[in-house]
Amino acid sequence: MKKLMCLLFLVALIGHSNTVYSQEFRLNTGGYFENKGVNVMAYDDIYPEGHQGGISLIMHGKRLATNGDIRLESTPGQWQPVPKQRDRQVNEDKNTLTVHLSYPDSSRHLTGFNPMIYPDMVFNYTVTVKGEGPSVVITVDLDRPIPEKFLGKVGFNLELFPGALFGKPWIMDDKAGIFPRQPNGPTRSEPSNFPYRGDFNPGGKASVRQLAGEGGYSPIIADDIVCEPYAVGKRLVVCPDDPYSRFTIESKGSELKLYDGRMNHNNGWFVVRSEIPAGKTTAAIRWVITPNVVEDWLYAPVVQISQVGYHPVQPQDSCY
Template identity: 35%
Template structure:
């Protein structure tokens, strides 16, 4: 009985929240990222810090209603990467103002695998295409996938839809635990279309995969700093386009960032002019 009620509640909330999103296309601005009111999409403007492979600062990233809620959109070799897991080598980044696209080429040289991630703007988000001139090396079959990580503090205790089937993000990590590499985490859900927080007009994110299934994981089951992860395994024996996602989010054309007021942290002298910066 619980799941049907949850489905009805989510569907009602989704219908209400959907009216807030307006169809608009983010623009590639002079700072080389995609932007529209309430949504920015950053594509490899930053790089991992070189010490930890799970630093949440690179790849394709979402800044949603002023908060960075998703990051590390990139090819990884496990469903929920940890700090010592391998990261790719950065090759180059290209920004094409004429076509309005950003592309980044990366490689796992130890596996002789090079790939390119390209993002182009669509209504309320971007289309992400992952391509490679060569098929996936046999050593990476069943291991390499396109991952994107979502902030637990934003999504815990909200709901999700996987091909229309409802579920909820756990407050605490649950499921099978890993014992020295013996077990891989089990997905919370799988499907071609995932919607995160459909009930929330300021958290909702939609991910549609053109051909390959998506899996939703709770990375906290393996590491205390793990995030929720959406992952699509790359196909074996195929070159050219390996994966294509439509990544969109709820937006509000009238949204404005809350002002930040800066003032002295050490106080002011009695005769000093008290100034604040907005």
């Protein structure tokens, strides 16, 4: 009887451990965090100018947020500088991803298909992403403080896909609103990074004057007029009424700001941003992202059609 009780206790303990484990964000064999129907990807796809890269959040089959990374503008577009990713380390034992990045990416300064103009600022930084129970914690460490003339220009951004959020509510601390279908003012003017352009690639052949529009509109200067944030606070809840899309971002440091990037760019997204504080290097940014997980969610089946075509002797009803 005593052996049976011990066995039952052991089975119950194992069952409890599996239950707790299943409610956590854990690194899977694909190198990203998974908790049932919610995935958090980190720096395993790199195309930030196309809204693809950095930290990404996929909830119950929908990509709701992406491009979580350090950026040099509040609402950057495809012409604005992006970091250079240097190393990505996966530690399954500690349930963490560590990524080393830097500004500038000299190979893209005034050159390439999509030439960019990097400001005269050099720094390295590390983004650590850790699964902690039902949350994913993001910590950013810098190797040096941000220069005074760039304070307020350097921050950690996360872009939210507008098409999934039109008309949906948000809550920032004690303020609430909806994600509008069209961008609305007011706007504000602020100093641009453009006058501080660096000299990182002597072989770059792109024309600064041409990129700057020679006095006309220039998409490469996107930080001189920006929309005022819809809200500022410490805790943002996106889609509080939708269990399949609800997630919370909580900042443990500088405030969160919710912007509408479509004010600057016709392909812009909503942006959540925290600015790097003056003199801060260790844990300059610390966010806790907690997505809602629907326990019994299953991906809906999809009927696929072969894009390659069918072999002449292959029955079409047997191709999946």
